[in-house]
Amino acid sequence: MFKIALSAGHGKNTPGKRCLKKIDKKETREWVLNSRICELVEKNLSNYENCSVIRLDDKTGKKDISITNRTSTANKENADIYISVHHNAGIKGGSGGGIMAFTYLKVGEKTEKLQELLYKKLIDKTGLKGNRSTPLSKANLGELRQSKMPAVLLECGFMDSTTDTPIILTKEFAEKCALAISEAIVETGKLKQKQSAKKLYIVQAGAFSSKENAEELVKKLKKAGFDAVIK
Template sequence: MKLYLDPGHGGSDPGAQGNGINEKSLNLDIALRIRNVLTHDYKGVHVRMSRSDDRTKSLRERTNEANAWGADFYLSIHCNSFNGVARGYEDFIHSSLTDASKTAAFQKTIHHEIMKVNQLSDRGRKKRNFHVLRETAMPALLTENGFIDNTHDARLMADPEWRQSVARGHVNGLAKAFKLKLTTSSKALYKVIAGGFHSNDNAKKRVKQLGSHDIDVFITETTISGKPWYRIQAGAFSSRKNAEAQLKAVRGAGIDDAYITAKKR
């Protein structure tokens, strides 16, 4: 499978800006994480990136390169901005495509996997006449991973673990869509995260809530944008299947913002 991976913007084009974050940097960080997971964990995957550093590259250069290479899929990584209030995740295929198209099927699969892990509200699967969707000779998808000018979404974006989870969501979607096979050495540790809080008291309330459902959890502390952040962990597993079973139990306890992170060991 040949994936053309396109971190949006770059160089003289910063993309959206907000809450101290430049979109071009965020897009590149997520895309590099996607490439690293795919090339280390899956067989027969070839990834070419429109940029792997902070450089200016036109939309025409990107699509021409993907077409000349003969990519099987074009994936463009972006983040949104609007009015500071809008928030959530959405993705796009070209407006000329029907819901019965192969590209729409890929979109549905990838969208579902990303929504499992990104802790963002679901703005849906959409269609637009964007250049990278119109001028590509292969199926193409553009993902918008939150609103950079929204404080809720930007707080997540600032967290490297969140960016890793989002990258993993993209990879999981691609793996299902293209039936990719894991390498024998792709062992990962899957952690179930049952929410995060700026207040340690609120974190303790979440621990108590899950404890009432006989789910063992503990609090881990990190710093995001200079502020303490208390994350609730509900176990770590070598099997993703076991992690997903635990995630189901946590969500069954009323924790809708729970998700799985994966880290190669």
């Protein structure tokens, strides 16, 4: 059994973790964006044999589960990999940003490989390359330091960037991120698709800015082995 510890960062009401009001009037909470991607990853992986997803956050968003709780669950469950999904901040209403992927300061080859694979797939699917000088970085973050298995923390764009924020708020972006993360997990765990499962993926046309974009995702899903339709 290939076990994936999946952590949507924070909780819905964690202070400060939200989009910048000047760009997003609703001040969408970071957990909402993180969790949306994690849910789609879970859905994608339900089509694969011999794998299980351990969600480390509170799926209702009400509680912000502590980092120590999250990592001890992953360690106790003997997860094979740990992926934490976040969205970034620090641009303060300026432009630029992009996706970043972090590992702990000292890691093995397996962890670096997972980091590179996740980042490469995320950029390939979303195009949100941004302008960070070191999008693949190392950092002394609790989730990465305290977890015993290869662990990567993803920052899927900036919540306070005029260029990133309108993109990361779309359902389309979440779908693309989830597909990228799912593919990286499938490759890492050498997972096989369930024969019995009907691998139908419904792409909601209303969530896309154009028909071409929806069709593009259908193409990518089909290439990834899903049966996809636009509704």
